Amino acid sequence: MKDFYDILGVGKDATLNDIKKAYRKLAIKYHPDKNPNNKKEAEKKFKEATEAYSVLSDKNKKREYDQYGNTSSYGDASSMNFDDIFNNLGDIFNDGFDSYTEFGFNSNKKNIKNRGTNLKVLIKVNLEDIYYGKEKTIKIKKMKLSPNIKFKTCDKCNGTGVITKITNTFIGRMQTTNTCNYCKGQGKIIYNIPNNANYDGLIEKIEYIKVQIPIGINDGEMLKIIKQGNDAPYGGRPGDLIIIFKVLPNKNFKRKKQNLYYRLYLSIPEAILGCKKELKTLTGKIKITINKGIQSEKKIILKNKGLPYRNGYNYGDLIVTTRVWIPKKINKDQKKFFIKNKNNKNFYYKL
Ligand SMILES: [Zn+2]
Structure with a gap:
């Protein structure tokens, strides 16, 4: 039986981060491009590491492997599809790995997530509020996408939001797909920013939001209201609204x-x-x-x-x-x- 921990050179208590790091290291070491004199062996090791990584980086597979030591259900590394391997590599190297370009892979950018920033608001509540779980209307200042903004299709990605590059190498056709860094994956770019908007096309707006105070909430507890934060530039996913509850002291209790x-x-x-x-x-x-x-x-x-x-x-x-x-x-x-x-x-x- 293959010991995936051994292959990656990590302990059984390794965190996901440790596992990623170990895999990155091996992927660089055994990448066929880097081993011109020993391609076959390097390729084999590379695949092995990839198989180990694909199991240990997956919570469910890892649990199964830890419990039963089962490797058969994951297939044999030699039958792995290269496109899949490299697409996986795209993901793993995207989070903060600079040497990605060492391979001559075409991506030089991390995945850009177009997401608005979170808003934090403090709400003061009294004991009656939390006893009944009352509803409160709060006033917040939010960055909203200006309604007068004009967009045009991003010509870097032709509106798809992604840039796909295909490179032919001796080990096969290699495809990497990355978020278009020009339009941040939205497929469109700002064509005309209204006068009152900022560089991202956002303007400050006052909004009133109804908040249901959670029954029995404790001082300092937080509530996240999804997508009620600031808008994202180009109309991506808005940030979240984080409400922090300050429970006021009561003179009697x-x-x-x-x-x-x-x-x-x-x-x-x-x-x-x-x-x-x-x-x-x-x-x-x-x-x-x-x-x-x-x-x-x-x-x-x-x-x-x-x-x-x-x-x-x-x-x-x-x-x-x-x-x-x-x-x-x-x-x-x-x-x-x-x-x-x-x-x-x-x-x-x-x-
Ligand atoms: Zn684009």
Whole structure:
């Protein structure tokens, strides 16, 4: 059995990047053009490396290979089609490989992707917004393709957006297809830029976009709205709109994940006698009963009265912590009462 890792000279833990790098190196080393005195052997090695690469660079094939060591289903390297090999090479060398031209391949450009830039917006939301998953309209400044722009067909690629070159070499017909760098693959170029547009034919526009705030979202979380970013020059794929949520603090509630914390102040009589208290929550008022003789820092847990989880079904809790408020000012009568009871054992700590 062939060991693809061995062939490429990488370890089993190699990343896709390592695998690509290793393959590039071997492809250069064994490219038949570079081995005029040893063509047959070089070609064989080149194909072997290509076979190994085609398996290890494919997630599914790699998994299968790692598990079962199966190589039979990928065919024999010697039967490989050269066009396929070189088309694959086109892809691999396109991402940042300068020596591509060493082979005399015709491509000297990376694949140019005509894509608009992403837009980032910060949205401030409060706890009510994230409780209900409210919809908000936001104003954004976007670069849009000017409607008055005029295009003409790209004469470098005749409107196809790609440039295909075919070279005949001793190992076969070699075809490379690359994105046309002149029109960035769009097949058309700007013929007339309106006065108010920039070099790429883009103008700044204000747009209002409705955003559904995700239920229960956390501070700093992001949401990507596909293709709502800046337009691409020549009308390619627009960038994305990235929304970052800033959850504003609430004066009554502190948030820890989906739980809400509330501090409930009680007067001395309330704490001693017990009472009913009304609490204003995010969803309305709720009544809670305070038993007589309650202490400070007593936690009352109101199940499912916190924030909804992202799934929208489960809820966190509302945790009420009591604190008995000691007044700083009291009147004469009250003072008398406390002086009278100074040594009353009922006021002292007792388990
Ligand atoms: Zn073109």
